[in-house]
Amino acid sequence: MALTVTPRVRxxxxxxxxxVVEVKTLISHDMESGYRKxxxxxxxxxxIINKFTATFDGQEIFSVDWHPAISANPYQSFYVRxxxxxxxxxxxxxxxxxxxxxxxQVTVS
Amino acid sequence: MASxxxxxxxxxxxxxxxxxxxxxxxxxxxxxxxxDVETLIQKMTGGKKPSxxxxxxxxPTIAENGLVVPLGFDVQSPMTENDYVKSVHIFAESNPNVQxxxxxxxxxxxxxxxxxxxxxxxxxxxxxxxxxxxxxAYIARKEVKVTIGGCGG
Numbered sequence: 001m002a003l004t005v006t007p008r009v010r011x012x013x014x015x016x017x018x019x020v021v022e023v024k025t026l027i028s029h030d031m032e033s034g035y036r037k038x039x040x041x042x043x044x045x046x047x048i049i050n051k052f053t054a055t056f057d058g059q060e061i062f063s064v065d066w067h068p069a070i071s072a073n074p075y076q077s078f079y080v081r082x083x084x085x086x087x088x089x090x091x092x093x094x095x096x097x098x099x100x101x102x103x104x105q106v107t108v109s
Numbered sequence: 110m111a112s113x114x115x116x117x118x119x120x121x122x123x124x125x126x127x128x129x130x131x132x133x134x135x136x137x138x139x140x141x142x143x144x145d146v147e148t149l150i151q152k153m154t155g156g157k158k159p160s161x162x163x164x165x166x167x168x169p170t171i172a173e174n175g176l177v178v179p180l181g182f183d184v185q186s187p188m189t190e191n192d193y194v195k196s197v198h199i200f201a202e203s204n205p206n207v208q209x210x211x212x213x214x215x216x217x218x219x220x221x222x223x224x225x226x227x228x229x230x231x232x233x234x235x236x237x238x239x240x241x242x243x244x245x246a247y248i249a250r251k252e253v254k255v256t257i258g259g260c261g262g
Contacts, residue, residue, distance in 0.1 A: 020219040033228070035205045061217040069201055069209040071177045071226035081219040 005029055007102040009090055015082040017108045023054065024077045027092050027100060033068035049100075051093040052076060057086040082106050143202040143234075150238055150248070153198060159238060159246035164197075166237050166249040167224075175229040175255040180209075183222035184239045184247070188214075194221035196240045203233035229255045 010024040027049065034046025046068060053063040062078050080088065085108045092100040150159065167181035186194045193216045199209035214221045221239070229235075232254045239247045 033205075056217065059217070061215050063213045064223075065211040065213075067206055067208040067210060069204050069206060069228045071228055075224070075226050077224040079218060079220050079222055081217065 005092075005094075005098075005100050007090065007092060007100045009088075009102045009104055011080075011088070011104055012106065013104070014107045014109050017082070017084060019082045020079055021082060021106075022077060022079055023088070023090075024075070025052070025090060025102070026073065026075050028073050029092075029094075031066075031068070031070055031072045031074060035068065047095050049074060049092045049094050053091050053093075054078070054080065055089045055091075056080065056083075058089075082108060084108050145207045146200045146202045146236055149198070149200065149207065150236075150246075153196075153238060153240060154246040155244070157244070157246055159248035161248060163247045164237050164239055164249035166235070166251050168235055168251045168253055170252075171254045171256065172229060173256050175231070175257055177226050178229050178253065178255070179224065180227050180235070181222070181224040182237050182249075183220065186221055186241065188216060188218060188220055190216045191242070193218075193242045194239055195242050197221060197223075198238045198240075199227070200236040200238070201227070201229055201233055202236065204228070204230045209235075229253060231255055 005028055007027045008025065012021050015021055029049050031049065032044055032047040034043065036044045038044050048068055049066060051063065051065055054061055061080060064076065066074065085106065087103055087105050089101065089103045163185045165183040169179065172178040180199065182197060184194045184197060186192065194214045196214065197212040200207045201209050209227050210225065212223060234250050234252050237249045
């Protein structure tokens with residue numbers, strides 16, 4: 001397991017009202033599938049991020065349930081519309097109950 | 110004549126292979142199979158047969174590394190309040206767990222398109238199933254050749 005789980009989000013900070021922008025997200029995580037064995041032949045228990053959500057001003061716009069078939073350090077990109085100046089929030093849900101958050105204020109000019 | 114004992118050894122051999130086949134079958138149960146995908150599709154569409162089209166599946170024909178296979182899709186839809194893509198489900202039929210990811214879209218998404226990285230245990234067919242807001246289902250499949258498998262090992 002990586003020592004620190006760092007979520008990263010890349011998206012424009014400014015946009016025109018109604019613009020469609022691509023959001024690229026990346027989080028450092030081993031995504032242990034639960035199907036791998038250690039050197040003694042014992043199964044390594046599953047430990048993945050099982051859900052990712054994106055909200056705009058508190059309203060959910062996009063979410064995904066991940067299964068063990070998602071690669072380590074999961075990259076996820078998707079598209080959002082920027083209707084007005086507001087706050088995009090991104091949340092990753094770990095199997096162990098931890099949540100990792102990132103946010104981005106987008107200003108409509 | 111040796112025929113009697115020959116027949117005997119053959120019978121023993123058959124018995125042994127039969128037992129062996131059973132053990133193999135039980136061991137194999139840990140791995141999922143294509144039928145599981147069909148069962149899941151049936152469950153998600155409510156028994157409706159999904160039609161072809163509307164999904165552009167972006168996958169390599171040959172993946173050098175099964176641990177990181179880039180996957181993208183784009184589902185054609187106006188993405189309005191009355192007509193949008195509700196969910197998209199990705200399946201890999203020869204992975205230990207056939208489910209890869211389940212996407213939920215809303216009319217607030219301008220388009221139902223994503224990019225992600227997935228694991229493929231071996232050469233297999235990847236399926237994308239899209240469920241529209243009116244209940245219509247669309248399906249797209251692509252065979253991916255995997256040189257080095259991901260998952261386990």
